[in-house]
Amino acid sequence: MSEIRLDVLAIGDAVVDVIATADDEFLIQEGLVKGSMRVLAPEEATRLYAHMGPARETSGGSAANTMAGIAALGGKAGFVGLVAADQLGEVFAHDIRAQGVEFATPASRDGVPTGRCLILVTPDAQRTMNTFPGAAHRLSTDVLDHEQIRGAAILYLEAYLWRAEAPRAAMKAAMKVAADAGRKVAFTLSDIALIALHRQEFLDLIGSGAIDMLFANEAEARALAGTDDLDAAIAMIAPQVRMLVVTCGSRGAMAVAGEERASIPAIWIEEVVDTTGAGDLFAAGFLVGQAQGKSLEQSLRIGAGAAAEIISHFGARPEVDLRPLVEAA
Amino acid sequence: MSEIRLDVLAIGDAVVDVIATADDEFLIQEGLVKGSMRVLAPEEATRLYAHMGPARETSGGSAANTMAGIAALGGKAGFVGLVAADQLGEVFAHDIRAQGVEFATPASRDGVPTGRCLILVTPDAQRTMNTFPGAAHRLSTDVLDHEQIRGAAILYLEAYLWRAEAPRAAMKAAMKVAADAGRKVAFTLSDIALIALHRQEFLDLIGSGAIDMLFANEAEARALAGTDDLDAAIAMIAPQVRMLVVTCGSRGAMAVAGEERASIPAIWIEEVVDTTGAGDLFAAGFLVGQAQGKSLEQSLRIGAGAAAEIISHFGARPEVDLRPLVEAA
Numbered sequence: 001m002s003e004i005r006l007d008v009l010a011i012g013d014a015v016v017d018v019i020a021t022a023d024d025e026f027l028i029q030e031g032l033v034k035g036s037m038r039v040l041a042p043e044e045a046t047r048l049y050a051h052m053g054p055a056r057e058t059s060g061g062s063a064a065n066t067m068a069g070i071a072a073l074g075g076k077a078g079f080v081g082l083v084a085a086d087q088l089g090e091v092f093a094h095d096i097r098a099q100g101v102e103f104a105t106p107a108s109r110d111g112v113p114t115g116r117c118l119i120l121v122t123p124d125a126q127r128t129m130n131t132f133p134g135a136a137h138r139l140s141t142d143v144l145d146h147e148q149i150r151g152a153a154i155l156y157l158e159a160y161l162w163r164a165e166a167p168r169a170a171m172k173a174a175m176k177v178a179a180d181a182g183r184k185v186a187f188t189l190s191d192i193a194l195i196a197l198h199r200q201e202f203l204d205l206i207g208s209g210a211i212d213m214l215f216a217n218e219a220e221a222r223a224l225a226g227t228d229d230l231d232a233a234i235a236m237i238a239p240q241v242r243m244l245v246v247t248c249g250s251r252g253a254m255a256v257a258g259e260e261r262a263s264i265p266a267i268w269i270e271e272v273v274d275t276t277g278a279g280d281l282f283a284a285g286f287l288v289g290q291a292q293g294k295s296l297e298q299s300l301r302i303g304a305g306a307a308a309e310i311i312s313h314f315g316a317r318p319e320v321d322l323r324p325l326v327e328a329a
Numbered sequence: 330m331s332e333i334r335l336d337v338l339a340i341g342d343a344v345v346d347v348i349a350t351a352d353d354e355f356l357i358q359e360g361l362v363k364g365s366m367r368v369l370a371p372e373e374a375t376r377l378y379a380h381m382g383p384a385r386e387t388s389g390g391s392a393a394n395t396m397a398g399i400a401a402l403g404g405k406a407g408f409v410g411l412v413a414a415d416q417l418g419e420v421f422a423h424d425i426r427a428q429g430v431e432f433a434t435p436a437s438r439d440g441v442p443t444g445r446c447l448i449l450v451t452p453d454a455q456r457t458m459n460t461f462p463g464a465a466h467r468l469s470t471d472v473l474d475h476e477q478i479r480g481a482a483i484l485y486l487e488a489y490l491w492r493a494e495a496p497r498a499a500m501k502a503a504m505k506v507a508a509d510a511g512r513k514v515a516f517t518l519s520d521i522a523l524i525a526l527h528r529q530e531f532l533d534l535i536g537s538g539a540i541d542m543l544f545a546n547e548a549e550a551r552a553l554a555g556t557d558d559l560d561a562a563i564a565m566i567a568p569q570v571r572m573l574v575v576t577c578g579s580r581g582a583m584a585v586a587g588e589e590r591a592s593i594p595a596i597w598i599e600e601v602v603d604t605t606g607a608g609d610l611f612a613a614g615f616l617v618g619q620a621q622g623k624s625l626e627q628s629l630r631i632g633a634g635a636a637a638e639i640i641s642h643f644g645a646r647p648e649v650d651l652r653p654l655v656e657a658a
Contacts, residue, residue, distance in 0.1 A: 018420075020427075021648070054397070054424040054646055057386035068383070087416040087442070091347075095383040113416070130652075317383055319350070 002181060006102065007075040007291040008128035009152035010062025011171055013160050014081030014105070014138040015115035016088045017276070019314050020055040022120040027128060034122060035262065037129040037191045038161065045132035048118055054064025055087075058315035059095035060117050061136070062190055063158040065277045065316040069284025069306050071100040072318040073326055075291055078152060080174075084135040085225035088114035093222060095317065105143050108135045119276055125203050125311065127276040137164035141173045149306035150175050150181040154213070156283075161200055175210055184242075186213035188283060189220040189304065212242040213290075223247050243290075243301075247282055253304060255296045256288070262296035267308040280308040288326060299329040305329075331510060335431065336620040338406040340500055340593045341392025342465040342489050343434070344444035344478040345411030345417045346605070348643050351449040356457060363451060366458040366520045368492065374461035376560075379446055385419075387644035388424035389446050390465070391519055392487040394606045394645040398613025398635050400429040401647040402655055404620055407431035407481060409503075411468040417443040424573040424646065433608055454640065456473050456605040466493035470502045478503050479510040480632035482620065483542070485612075488519035491527055502598055504539055513571075516544035516599070517612060518549040526549070528553065541571040542619075544612050545620035550575050572619075574629075582633060584625045591625035596637040606645025617655060628656040 027034055030048060040048065061066075067077035083089030085107040092114060115134035118129050139161070149155060156176040161167040161290055175185050180231045187205070189195060195202065202224060204209060214237065217231055222242075225233035230246075238244045238256040247253045254263035285306035289299025305325040306318070313319055354365055361378060369377065388397075396406035408425055412418030414436040421443060425432045444463035448456050451651070478484060483509040490496040504514050515533070518524060524531065531553060532594045536542060543566065547559055554562035559575075567573045567585040569630075584594035614635035618628025634654040635647070642648055 047421060052423075052427060054388070054427045055420075056644060057420065069344070071556060091384075091386065094381075098381060098383045315385060 002147060003296050004151060004153050005076065006078045006152035008067065008070055008156050008287050009078040009080065009149060010063035010067045010156040010158070011080045011161065012134060012158040013061040013115060013131070014027065014064060014083045014092050015061045015117045015131065015136055016057050016092055017060035017117045017134065017316065018049070018055045019058065019119045019121060019274070019276070020053045022053065022122060023123055024053055027120065027122065032120065032128050032130070032307045034128050035126050037193060040130050040132045042132060045116065045118060046131070048130055050165040052098055052118060052120065056314060056318055060316050061094045061159055062188065062280050063156055064096060065280035066156065066266055066284045066287070067101045068096060068317045069281045072285060072322040073288040073306065074323040075288040075292060078148060080105050082139040083107050083114040083142065084112060084134045085109050086113050088116065089135070098132065099317070104145065104148070108138055112138055121274045121276070121314065122214045125275050126247065127274060133164070137167060139170055140166040141170045142176055146177050149177045150183065154184045154186050154287065154301070156186045156287070158188050159198070159202070164192060170208065179210065185210060186287070187211045189216035189224065192219045192223050195220055197225040205214045206237065206240045213242065213245065214236040214241045214243070215245045217249070217279060219249045245286055247279055253300050254283065255300055257296060260296055262300055264297060264300045264304055267304050269308050269312055272311050274314045275311050277310040278307045280316055281310040281318065284323065287312060289329060292326065294329055302326055302329045331476060333480060333482050334405065334543070335382045335407045335481035337396065337399055337483045337485050337616050338407040338409065338478060339392035339485040339487070340409045340490065340496070340503055341395060341487040342390040342444060342460070342462060343412045343421050343554065344390045344446045344460065344462065344465055345421055346387050346389035346446045346448050346645065347378070348382045348387065348450060349382045350605070351382065351451060353451055354448065356451065357587050361457050361459070363457050364455050366460060366522060367461050368395045369461045371461060371543050372461070374445065374447060376478045377459055377593070381447060381449065385418065385643060385648055387506065388391065388421045389645050391489055391517065391609050392485055393425060394609035395485065395613045395616070396430045397425060397428045397646045398610045398651065399617055400652040402613060402617040402631065402635065403652040404617040408479060409434050409472060411464045411472065412436050412443040413441060413464040414438050415442050419447065433474065433477070437467055437552060439467065441467055450603045450605070454601040454604050456603060462493070466496060468499055469495040470499045473499055473503055473506070475506050478506045480511060483513045483515050483616065485515045485616070486519050488523045488531070489528070491523060508539065513541040514539060515544065515616070516540045517544035517608070518553065521552050524549055524552040535566065535569045542574065543572070546576045546578070546608060574615055576608055582611065582629050584629055586625060589625055592627055593626060593629045593633055596633050598637050598641055601640050603643045604640050606639045607636045609645055610639040610647065614654065621655065623658055631655055631658045
């Protein structure tokens, strides 16, 4: 039996975010749907980048952001994801390790560059994401370290990576390793567009009892359940997972675990700059709360605090030490 | 006779800034002098980067920042500088072009990567810069486009680039092209460390009448003149240039042009985040003022306004449209 040495190990997209501000007009001209995520072919990424304004780069990736958040909150996190042996790959590897996250996946050398997410932030602080996944979607079962998976209390998976075949196989293999070792499996639905593509697979996955903790936002929960009624969606999904966590944007968040239920309001912050990473950091806070044996409500509060920090600046990686949030809970 | 189509054309370091926060303790451990700039060998850069915290990347380079500022202020700017044909080179080229600056220098393919500046920002908002110049210092006379130089009212040169032989030769050649076409030459002293290395050359350059506008901060002006007394330094330097502009940090700035003299206080801003680029953006504002026929005092005010914007966020490239500053002056 392996010893547990990590609170959470994630498998996710390893990408660098390229963040520019844009107005609504620009989104319309480029045919982009505000708030959405879409996957770009290399030539589409080149074209959009050429049209975008001056940008700043920060490491990103949904589950990677969550692991960076866990480390910033004082938890022990690991990350599995594929970058290329190029400059942006170095940036990604530097940032996640410098944040204190274990990251040991060797960089790929097959010529496919490190993935990027071109993010347009409109004046209303909404983010529209355009991902060129590059090397990230070449992740395969080869890179899995079974001992590392067994060494984490929770395996955390992002639906963004479900799109591509090789990473999907790797995530399925990792889930089995985790389950066989008695570890918990957490899954985030990531984006409503993925539910359109993979709804039945996700329903089967949840129905099989493979998912202990499911993270979703309101829209994703409704789409997964196939109903417009959030309460009905929760009533349908919650019994199939040990714990269901649903974020409701500026209206707060809720968690259901068996008979137990908790909800909290969102934290009001003066100036929302960029909502990128809000869900990722919310998950980080909730997971740290759970790892430290906090109640559902306390875990939700830590999540809300971490989300509030991330939306107060550009970029989805924490800029300050978040440990006081855990102490305050 | 070429037509003038640019307000300013700069030759400078083409680098990407890698910005992390750090405490004073870290600077001491790494043997760094707060507020200074030093040039790193590749292995030193690798070592320091590995020790630094998570970072964000934005395009940088002193004169390049100034040109980006001029474009953000509504002026017409061009930039000459060398990046490599790599990912960070693409980032640099994208950002400066997306800002509206003419940038046509072809990327180098000799294997030396695009330059980086590792910037540590302490809680007092001071920046300590560690530059790995890479391709930037391979710039040579080959890349100069004489027609482009003749097409700019002012040629702007940064002393940072004076360190390396090939770019120094390129800057000297460009000065001659500009002077022969009756254009003005502006020079910024960049950093006190450069005066220690090149004082006599700079004095000879100024003494020869080759410099029309000289930009310096207080410490640089004193070091160049070889006196601790700022008034004495100004009295020594000012008669040798058509215009001398001296920034005095939080105490404002002054300009001397023959018998004319103006000075202004700094603009008070609530939260100084990162002082990187303050001098660069000050120069941008002053140059735009001069290009638009504003008075010395008005030009200083535009410079102070642009500097105030840049120190309110991480990174040395403007994040907002700065044109209202020019209208206000």
